[in-house]
Amino acid sequence: MQIAMVKSQLTCLSLASISILANALFNFNQFLTLCFIIIPTIVNSVLSELLNYANSQLTTGFKARSNERQFWIESKKAWSEYILKAKQQYIDNEDIIRELNRVEDILNFSSYFRKPEAEESLIEIKQESDLAFILNRLTRIK
Numbered sequence: 349m350q351i352a353m354v355k356s357q358l359t360c361l362s363l364a365s366i367s368i369l370a371n372a373l374f375n376f377n378q379f380l381t382l383c384f385i386i387i388p389t390i391v392n393s394v395l396s397e398l399l400n401y402a403n404s405q406l407t408t409g410f411k412a413r414s415n416e417r418q419f420w421i422e423s424k425k426a427w428s429e430y431i432l433k434a435k436q437q438y439i440d441n442e443d444i445i446r447e448l449n450r451v452e453d454i455l456n457f458s459s460y461f462r463k464p465e466a467e468e469s470l471i472e473i474k475q476e477s478d479l480a481f482i483l484n485r486l487t488r489i490k
Contacts, residue, residue, distance in 0.1 A: 356395045360388040420462045426470055427455055441479060447486035460489055 367384035370376050431452050438444040460466055466489075473485050 353396055353399050356392050356399075360392040363388045416462060419464075423461045423466050423470075424455055427451070427461060427466070430470060430474065431455075438479070438482075441483075444479065444483050444486065447483060451486055451489050454489070458490065 364385045367376075367381045371378065371381040431448050434448055435445060438448070455461060469485055469489070473482055476482055476485075
């Protein structure tokens with residue numbers, strides 16, 4: 349973005365300088381000289397504002413995506429830790445182990461873990477001792 353702004357300003361300055369030089373050396377029409385000074389300046393101002401707006405939109409989008417990615421990384425880590433502990437805790441329950449393995453397999457690919465719902469589910473599962481509830485929650489993860 350900054351390079352485009354600099355190029356635009358240099359072009360405007362070059363056109364203005366050439367028109368002033370041409371007017372001084374060749375005694376060009378003053379109206380034409382003024383047009384070559386004012387029009388590029390106006391165009392440059394409009395382009396600069398558009399580029400600034402585009403840059404601010406990109407920055408805002410980047411921050412939002414960065415926060416989303418950070419949430420996903422933390423969610424994935426919390427689920428991984430839970431799965432490791434739960435596999436040891438529920439070693440006798442084949443259904444829960446199967447679901448834990450399935451969740452572990454989709455952990456890196458599922459968009460479910462990018463949503464706050466995943467964090468809420470994990471909290472509920474950790475607090476619950478009813479095996480049927482835990483199994484039900486794990487089967488709902490897609």
